[in-house]
Every structure is written in structure tokens, then in C-alpha cells.
Amino acid sequence: MYETEKKEKALLVVVFTEEEKREWDIEEISEEFKNLVISAGIEVTDLISVKIKKTTPSFYIGKGKAYEIAKLAQEKKADVVIFNNNLSFTQQRNLEDILMIKTIDRTQLILDIFAHHAHTQEGSIQVELAQLEYLLPRLKGRGIMLSRLGGGIGTRGPGEKKLEVDRRRIEDRISTLREKLEKIRKHRHLLREKRIKDNxxxxxxxxxxxxxxxxxxxxxxxxxxxxxxxxxxxxxxxxxxxxxxxxxxxxxxxxxxxxxxxxxxxxxxxxxxxxxxxxxxxxxxxxxxxxxxxxxxxxxxxxxxxxxxxxxxxxxxxxxxxxxxxxxxxxxxxxxxxxxxxxxxxxxxxxxxxxxxxx
Missing domain, CATH: 3.40.50.300 (P-loop containing nucleotide triphosphate hydrolases)
Incomplete structure (x- = not known):
């Protein structure tokens, strides 16, 4: 488990449509989501379910519902709001402007957990590459779009090292990681050829x-x-x-x-x-x-x-x-x-x- 001085407190938000409710049990999805967050070393303060007719390009949910979540996050003294959905750059930015605290989506959560479990060179390279490719479009100028990102979830790379947030350095790092990954793939290819040869x-x-x-x-x-x-x-x-x-x-x-x-x-x-x-x-x-x-x-x-x-x-x-x-x-x-x-x-x-x- 993550070694941190103080556990971050999270308010969890599960957003679903009527169609998703028919296909999956929302209670089961919520439980799995909660377990994901706990495995990231985060303390869960509360979990709320939000039913919507369809997603909106600006906030994913309705703007009014975003303000309700902001109020609840304040009451629960949450450090971060985590959505069990994948948010676009615009949706994440707009939600955080209303919530006034760090806002994480499902992808960022999973990547954080992946980073914790990456113990080999290959695993670490793949995770860091995915994290940086996720962050790159969310950068503005030389600083990160999310001014409140701070430390904790969403900033941790493999081996607990802090992720790079400078655009130019990220682009260079992505190129380096892709080259390393290609070498690993070629090595795996040689191993597979030997197995085929040995039947x-x-x-x-x-x-x-x-x-x-x-x-x-x-x-x-x-x-x-x-x-x-x-x-x-x-x-x-x-x-x-x-x-x-x-x-x-x-x-x-x-x-x-x-x-x-x-x-x-x-x-x-x-x-x-x-x-x-x-x-x-x-x-x-x-x-x-x-x-x-x-x-x-x-x-x-x-x-x-x-x-x-x-x-x-x-x-x-x-x-x-x-x-x-x-x-x-x-x-x-x-x-x-x-x-x-x-x-x-x-x-x-x-x-x-x-x-x-x-x-």
C-alpha cells in the first residue's frame, strides 16, 4: 500500500444512464469502484450515484448537479473528487473550476494503481508512458492545467516518483519510453521465435x-x-x-x-x-x-x-x-x-x- 504522511480523502461519484443501469448492477459497479479507490491508498468519505439521460460536453453531468457535488465535497472535507467515468480535458477542467478541489477520472485512478504495481522495467515503462500521454493534452503552457493537483493521486509515477509536468520534457520522455518499449518488444519477439522453433x-x-x-x-x-x-x-x-x-x-x-x-x-x-x-x-x-x-x-x-x-x-x-x-x-x-x-x-x-x- 502507498506510504504517505496523510491519506487523501475522496468523495466518489458514479454517473450512469438508464441503459447502463439495465446492463450492469449499479451497486456492484459502485462496490468495485470503491475497492479500486481504496487500493490506491485513498480514504473514502462518501459515494454518490448520479443518474443522467445523457452526458454533456461541458461537465459530463448537469451544471446544477456539479454544484451539489461541490457542496457535499465541502461538507465531507474531501481532498479530491473521483469520477467512475472517463472525462475529457474540458469536462475535467470545468468540473474542477466548480468543485474547487482536485478532480480525478477513472483512467487517472487506474493508472495510479498500475503505477503502484509496476515493479519491472517493462511494467514501469508502459505505465509511465500511459500516464504521460494522458497528462500531455491536459497541460497548459509550461504548467499543469490542474493548479490544485499538488501531490498524491494523479501525480505518482512508478516507484512513487513524481510525474513530470513540463510539456517539453514530457514530449522528450515519451519518445525515450517508446524507444525502450520497442526494444523490449523486439526481445520478446526473439523469445517467441525460439519457442516456436523448439515447438x-x-x-x-x-x-x-x-x-x-x-x-x-x-x-x-x-x-x-x-x-x-x-x-x-x-x-x-x-x-x-x-x-x-x-x-x-x-x-x-x-x-x-x-x-x-x-x-x-x-x-x-x-x-x-x-x-x-x-x-x-x-x-x-x-x-x-x-x-x-x-x-x-x-x-x-x-x-x-x-x-x-x-x-x-x-x-x-x-x-x-x-x-x-x-x-x-x-x-x-x-x-x-x-x-x-x-x-x-x-x-x-x-x-x-x-x-x-x-x-
Whole structure:
């Protein structure tokens, strides 16, 4: 968790339309959003839901509602207002002019969490590049548009270093980071070519964040490496070799968890990581079956796979955490998904069935 002298206090705002309310449970979205904010080391003072007919180009929400939020933020002594929506430069600037405190959108929040979990060179480069590309259009002259940005969330790069806010230096830094990322991609390409030459098949774990992909990988390869219940603990592709039989070895790769409304340019930012999926022979789609909205999470992952043109890639649907649901519910899900594999990474249940299916 972030080490700061004083935790920032945030007022959370979930904005939704009638159509979004029909597609997703707002209570579930709000809970996930709250957990995201907490994992960024922020104290939540309150969360409000705002229903709108449609977004507005100036404020995203109505101007009157913005003033209501400003009043509540003042009452709650909030340091920052965080929207569970992606705001344009204009909307963010106009909202902050009314709210009179730092205003963060969903993209900036996710990037902040990514920065905290970036521990390798590749992860750090990808996160910092995404953060700077997000900030660049929000700069005015030589200073940052958000005069109240100060420190804390929205200003932290990988390794807790403060992000650059000078336009000219940002542009130079972006060029440098892109060059470094290209070298990493070329190195990965050479590794993949060697695997192909050695006839080693590649399986990639995909799934919604916190589905238990890393736990499953560690259990399959008997790795006792510590995993976390936090969101986005895996940012870099982690590969492990797995011997399925005397003459059959595969490489299993863990990838970054997906999320509902994952911003498009974040997918682009992690192209070097997600590229691993493109060259995989098989996708292992891990689902947290104990989540009552698991079918919506499956849809969210499939949408990202479609965006990456991977919807036709061979895949196995794996329902994890079966130890957390009752047997009658489990049987009903099995009837609905007869081709899926049902496992518990924690209890090591049905892993032999999964390995046989991978063969």
C-alpha cells in the first residue's frame, strides 16, 4: 500500500444512464469502484450515484448537479473528487473550476494503481508512458492545467516518483519510453521465435481482475509465490514452464487483469504485454464463479478480447473458486456451461481435469 504522511480523502461519484443501469448492477459497479479507490491508498468519505439521460460536453453531468457535488465535497472535507467515468480535458477542467478541489477520472485512478504495481522495467515503462500521454493534452503552457493537483493521486509515477509536468520534457520522455518499449518488444519477439522453433506451445491466462489467475498459475507449477487479493497485482506477463507429459511441455503466461470499462488507450498502452495473447496457442479464461455477477465479468473480458481481435482464438473457460459456492448452484452452472472446467486453485480441486483439457 502507498506510504504517505496523510491519506487523501475522496468523495466518489458514479454517473450512469438508464441503459447502463439495465446492463450492469449499479451497486456492484459502485462496490468495485470503491475497492479500486481504496487500493490506491485513498480514504473514502462518501459515494454518490448520479443518474443522467445523457452526458454533456461541458461537465459530463448537469451544471446544477456539479454544484451539489461541490457542496457535499465541502461538507465531507474531501481532498479530491473521483469520477467512475472517463472525462475529457474540458469536462475535467470545468468540473474542477466548480468543485474547487482536485478532480480525478477513472483512467487517472487506474493508472495510479498500475503505477503502484509496476515493479519491472517493462511494467514501469508502459505505465509511465500511459500516464504521460494522458497528462500531455491536459497541460497548459509550461504548467499543469490542474493548479490544485499538488501531490498524491494523479501525480505518482512508478516507484512513487513524481510525474513530470513540463510539456517539453514530457514530449522528450515519451519518445525515450517508446524507444525502450520497442526494444523490449523486439526481445520478446526473439523469445517467441525460439519457442516456436523448439515447438513449445504457449497458453495465456486471461480474466477479470482478481479472478485468481496468478494463484492458479502458481498452483499448476507448484510455485508457492505469494499472491494478493488486491486489484491489478499482475501487470507484466509472467511465464512458467509446465510439463504435461514426458514429451509435452507448455509455457503458461499470466497477464494483466481486465476490468469493466477499461479505457481503450489503456489497452493500447499495454500492447507490449497483451501482445503475448496474440501469439498464444490457447487462452485460459479464468472466472471467479463466487462472484454473483460472473456472467457480466465474462462479457467484459470477451469485449476486450474482441477489441484485440482474439475472439476466435481457441480458449478454455475455467471457473475458479468453486470452494466458495454451494453445490446446488455449482451444479446449475455446470449444466449451463458443459464445456467449462470447474476448479479451486486454493484447494487444488480438479487441476488434473484442467491439465488433461489443456493437452
Amino acid at each position: 513449445v506451445k504457449i497458453c495465456s491466462l486471461v480474466g477479470y481482475t482478481n479472478a485468481g489467475k496468478t494463484s492458479l498459475l502458481n498452483t499448476l507449477v507448484d510455485d508457492l509465490q505469494k499472491t494478493s487479493d488486491s486489484l491489478f497485482t499482475t501487470l507484466d506477463p509472467v511465464s512458467r514452464r509446465l510439463l504435461l507429459s514426458d514429451n509435452l511441455e507448455v509455457v503458461i503466461t499470466d497477464t494483466v487483469g481486465f476490468l469493466h470499462k477499461l479505457p481503450h488507450h489503456l489497452i493500447e498502452a499495454f500492447q507490449a504485454t497483451l501482445e503475448e495473447l496474440t501469439f498464444s496457442d490457447l487462452l485460459l479464461h479464468v472466472v471467479d464463479v463466487s462472484n454473483r455477477y460472473f456472467e457480466r465479468l465474462i462479457s467484459a473480458v470477451e469485449e476486450v478480447l474482441e477489441e484485440l481481435n482474439l475472439e476466435r482464438k481457441p480458449k478454455i473457460l475455467i471457473f475458479n473458486k468453486i470452494d466458495k459456492i454451494n453445490s446446488s448452484l455449482l451444479e446449475n452452472i455446470k449444466v449451463k456451461y458443459p464445456e467449462a472446467v470447474f476448479v479451486s486453485a486454493l484447494k487444488k480441486t480438479n487441476l488434473d481435469v484442467l491439465l488433461e483439457k489443456i493437452k
